[in-house]
Amino acid sequence: MAELVFFTGTMDCGKSTLALQIQHNRSARGLKGLIFTRNDRAGEGRLSSRLGLVTDAVEAGDAFDFHAYLVKYLTGGGRADYVIADEAQFLTPGQVDQLARVVDDLGIDVFAFGITTDFRTKLFPGSQRLLELADRVQTLQVEALCWCGARATHNARTLDGRMVVEGAQVVVGDVGDAAGAGGAAGAGGAGNAAGRADGGPGRVGYEVLCRRHHRRRLTAAAAGAAVLSPDVLPLDHGPAGIPAQPGHGRPA
Numbered sequence: 001m002a003e004l005v006f007f008t009g010t011m012d013c014g015k016s017t018l019a020l021q022i023q024h025n026r027s028a029r030g031l032k033g034l035i036f037t038r039n040d041r042a043g044e045g046r047l048s049s050r051l052g053l054v055t056d057a058v059e060a061g062d063a064f065d066f067h068a069y070l071v072k073y074l075t076g077g078g079r080a081d082y083v084i085a086d087e088a089q090f091l092t093p094g095q096v097d098q099l100a101r102v103v104d105d106l107g108i109d110v111f112a113f114g115i116t117t118d119f120r121t122k123l124f125p126g127s128q129r130l131l132e133l134a135d136r137v138q139t140l141q142v143e144a145l146c147w148c149g150a151r152a153t154h155n156a157r158t159l160d161g162r163m164v165v166e167g168a169q170v171v172v173g174d175v176g177d178a179a180g181a182g183g184a185a186g187a188g189g190a191g192n193a194a195g196r197a198d199g200g201p202g203r204v205g206y207e208v209l210c211r212r213h214h215r216r217r218l219t220a221a222a223a224g225a226a227v228l229s230p231d232v233l234p235l236d237h238g239p240a241g242i243p244a245q246p247g248h249g250r251p252a
């Protein structure tokens with residue numbers, strides 16, 4: 001039986017990579033998938049992973065109707081064995097209902113990928129609807145880590161390097177721009193200055209944190225912490241002077 005599956009996790013935990021892997025594995029076995037996304041950092045009509053993989057996708061704006069699109073596509077002789085919808089947090093609740101109809105009425109598997117909560121820890125409307133409707137919610141196995149070494153569970157937004165808790169819900173951007181040095185590309189009208197309460201210019205970035213540090217607004221920079229790295233953390237010493245493997249420093 002066809003399913004609506006919601007794959008979720010923080011930013012930077014590998015959701016888009018998994019979407020591309022599912023696409024690769026299924027198309028390698030002759031199955032045909034339709035790929036949709038919204039506001040990907042790589043630009044309109046692209047589904048990209050930080051591992052460098054990218055593929056073309058149909059951009060699903062607010063007015064896009066998944067069910068109508070699929071019906072038209074199938075009626076025109078197209079074939080669809082599954083649907084992938086990345087950045088699904090940006091979908092409207094109505095669009096998630098359309099995806100459920102694609103599963104139930106057309107018998108097509110839908111795999112949706114997205115973060116559940118925004119920088120204020122509030123649910124995105126699209127993610128809320130996915131949690132309500134999905135046959136399965138699957139949290140990604142690869143954990144993103146907070147700077148303290150704990151599992152990252154929350155997404156923080158920074159503006160010019162400082163964590164903010166007010167602003168527009170949708171501002172396309174990336175982790176690694178948290179210090180304010182990187183660029184966050186605007187997409188779909190959601191430019192990176194849109195998160196600023198006073199409307200002024202500013203560099204938006206994101207950082208994943210554990211709940212404790214999100215609550216205290218303690219980003220790596222605010223805590224004065226260096227990123228987890230073998231260069232800055234004492235390494236475990238192996239037996240009889242054998243140095244530990246690089247990257248095996250233990251978080252404090």
Ligand SMILES: Nc1ncnc2c1ncn2[C@@H]1O[C@H](COP(=O)(O)OP(=O)(O)O)[C@@H](O)[C@H]1O
Binds near residue numbers: 018
């Ligand atoms: N240089 C790298 N080497 C190995 N893995 C990497 C590298 N850069 C990114 N990754 C992996 O890619 C993940 C991010 O993948 P991506 O699909 O873009 O995340 P998401 O869609 O959840 O934001 C990281 O959590 C990490 O596991």
Ligand SMILES: Cc1cn([C@H]2C[C@H](O)[C@@H](COP(=O)(O)O)O2)c(=O)[nH]c1=O
Binds near residue numbers: 120
């Ligand atoms: C927390 C949060 C994130 N966003 C944006 C930032 C990115 O463009 C995407 C998430 O992409 P990823 O592939 O999961 O890294 O969402 C936002 O607009 N508002 C937020 O509060």
